[in-house]
Structure formats: structure tokens, C-alpha cells
Amino acid sequence: MCHVIVTCRSMLWTLLSIVVAFTELVAFMSADWLIGKAKPLSSEDMDNRMGGSQEPYYPTLGIYGRCTRISHMQLSRRDTLCGPYAENFNEIASGFWQATAIFLALGIMILCTMAFVSVFTMCVQSIMKKSIFNVCGLLQGIAGLFLILGLILYPAGWGCQKAISYCGPYASAYKLGDCSLGWAFYTAIGGTILTFICAVFSVQAEIATSSDKVQEEIEEGKNLICLL
Numbered sequence: 001m002c003h004v005i006v007t008c009r010s011m012l013w014t015l016l017s018i019v020v021a022f023t024e025l026v027a028f029m030s031a032d033w034l035i036g037k038a039k040p041l042s043s044e045d046m047d048n049r050m051g052g053s054q055e056p057y058y059p060t061l062g063i064y065g066r067c068t069r070i071s072h073m074q075l076s077r078r079d080t081l082c083g084p085y086a087e088n089f090n091e092i093a094s095g096f097w098q099a100t101a102i103f104l105a106l107g108i109m110i111l112c113t114m115a116f117v118s119v120f121t122m123c124v125q126s127i128m129k130k131s132i133f134n135v136c137g138l139l140q141g142i143a144g145l146f147l148i149l150g151l152i153l154y155p156a157g158w159g160c161q162k163a164i165s166y167c168g169p170y171a172s173a174y175k176l177g178d179c180s181l182g183w184a185f186y187t188a189i190g191g192t193i194l195t196f197i198c199a200v201f202s203v204q205a206e207i208a209t210s211s212d213k214v215q216e217e218i219e220e221g222k223n224l225i226c227l228l
Helices: 008-029 043-048 095-122 132-159 161-167 183-209 212-219
Strands: 004-007 065-069 080-084 224-227
Touching: 004 008, 004 095, 004 183, 008 095, 008 132, 008 183, 095 132, 095 183, 132 161, 132 183
Parallel strands: 004 224
Antiparallel strands: 065 080
């Protein structure tokens, strides 16, 4: 018989698993990993802009995407075009970024799977006589290692021609040149830290759902068990 067991710690672990997976997915898909050097508007673009704003703009570059301003068109508030610069995997600017994409994709796939499984841990607490919390925590730790590998390899690709076109001639491996790091890179780092926190917290979720109080509730014949 299925016993639905909900505790504060198990519910917090479930929510954290979902947040971590979503955070890493958003960071991976974003083009805001690198913020390029400022580029002034052309005279034609300044004439087309309402109000004549002369502020420079900052193009951004991601692992496989980019955002840039379109010239020679009527510019408005939505004058920035974002999308993938690589039509396929082989067109990603650097071999290091290709490796980064692989490791991040593997980590995110595991995290998304664990986020999906975590929803069902309220009803299913074990699989093949193994605690599902411990199995998920182990896999989340493995996903965290994949994410770390991806983040370590990513700066090694800053010397590729694509990055140099955004960051200037002084950009090289692990040297930003005229670029700065965008929010997506910091979000990926934060998500990686949360991944390991989530993996460790799975132990507390296991302890909470297998406590003596839970066993007493099961012995009393309750199918829905909610504990603080």
C-alpha cells in the first residue's frame, strides 16, 4: 500500500531539487555568459533612435548563443536580436565550449530527472530496497561534478576567435580581455553550489521520512502522514 509521507525536510529537498534544475537550465540556455566590450552606435542608428540616445551597447555571448544589436533598421526598445550563433554542435566556437556544453547538458539532464523523481518521493520512498533519497542525492552529487568540469573548461575557450571578436585581442584562455562575466555564469556557479547542498540535504530528507514518528503513523494505519 502506498503511504504518502510529507515532512518539512523532504518537501524542502523536493523544492530545492526543482529550483536547482531550473536554475542550471536557464543559465545554460542564456546568452549572457560574457558581456562584450562597449560598441558605440553608428551615426545612422543614432538618427533612427527616438530621442537620439548615444549610449553604447554591450553585446553578449553565451556557450552557443549571442545577443547583438541590429544595425540599419528602425530601432526601438526591442532592437537587440538574441539567438544561437551555432546551427549545430560542431559550430560552437571552441572545443572547450563544446566540452562545457556536454558536461553541463549531462549535469542538467540528471538534475531534471531527479527533480521529476523528487515529486514522487512523497509516495515512493525506496527502490530495489534502496532509499530513493540516497540514490537521488548520490546522482545529484555526480551531476554537481559534471557541472564543475563544465565551468572549469569554459574559461579555457576565451581565446577562440568568437570570444576575441567580442572581448578584443587581449582575450585568451582564462583571460577576459575587454569582456566581463555575465549573470548566467554566476547563476551557473550558484546553481552548482546549491546542487551539492541539495545532495547533502537528501540525507536529512531520508532521516525525516524514516523516523520513529513516521513508523508509528504507519502502524496506526494512516495512509497520509504529514509531520513537521
